[in-house]
Amino acid sequence: MSDFVFDENGDEVVLKKRTQAELEAGIAELADILGYTRRGVFFGGAGVSTESGIPDFRSQASEELAEELFGLPPEILLSIEFARKDPVTFHRYIREHIIDTAAKPNAAHLALAKLEADGRLAAVVTQNIDGLHQLAGSQNVYELHGSLQRNYCEGCAAKYSLDWVLDPANCREPDQVVPVCPKCGGWVRPDIVLYGEALPENAMLGAVAAINDADTLIVGGTSLVVYPAANFLHYFKGHTRVLINLGPTGYDSHADLVISAPIGEVLGEVIDQVPPRNTSET
């Protein structure tokens, strides 16, 4: 495992040395915690999918790429105002740099799905829009920022799949990147929360209820700088807080256990150490 971490901007290497022994102790402690967890909630972000090859936002590379290719930061390119003003550039950006149809769930997604199946995790609350938790088998997923897998027409609310919107035949001439509804001619947009838009109410209510009821809260792969999502952590009233993140976050000082290592590697190892649940327990 790597023995360095990135700062929360993702661009500067912080020379925080970790020994293998420290890391192993952290993993063993997390396995113990999960051993008594019955209604855990995982709260995550883009860092959960970097090991699947999807870059996060805080990395300098993502910022620079957007600036270099489009002359604008991701926060502008992914805003509702910009998407309406320049849908061709908006759709080019998400097709070329946000949507990754080849990405597969990594060890973190798979471990979380197994923890749910084993009756330890009640829900995953994610800021991600890639749909990889569901692909890994997680059932109870609250997507605070929506999902690229779903698309709908602004005019008539008809629903379309990701494959459908990516087919140039369903997109407006001459660029063939902006999908148009065959029923009403309206703009078919991804069901994601763009900057300047409100979070979906159902996902918010479900996430708050799950966090409020959780016995253990595991936060991972998120810089916690995107609001209001980060505020959800305040609803936790349970006993144990765990943070697994490469870079430092504002949550480090609140967590009972902090593991600064790649989350796929950590959860991939932890899952083998969690004791099996006795089927007679409640």
Ligand SMILES: NC(=O)c1ccc[n+]([C@@H]2O[C@H](COP(=O)([O-])OP(=O)(O)OC[C@H]3O[C@@H](n4cnc5c(N)ncnc54)[C@H](O)[C@@H]3O)[C@@H](O)[C@H]2O)c1
């Ligand atoms: N996969 C996706 O769906 C995706 C990708 C990029 C951005 N986004 C969106 O952008 C916003 C970004 O906010 P955010 O807080 O989710 O992400 P972020 O990019 O702000 O922060 C990611 C954090 O994860 C850490 N990290 C990166 N790789 C890691 C790994 N392998 N293991 C552990 N930690 C790792 C980084 O140090 C950083 O602190 C979100 O709203 C999200 O909707 C989503």
Ligand SMILES: [Zn+2]
């Ligand atoms: Zn329509």
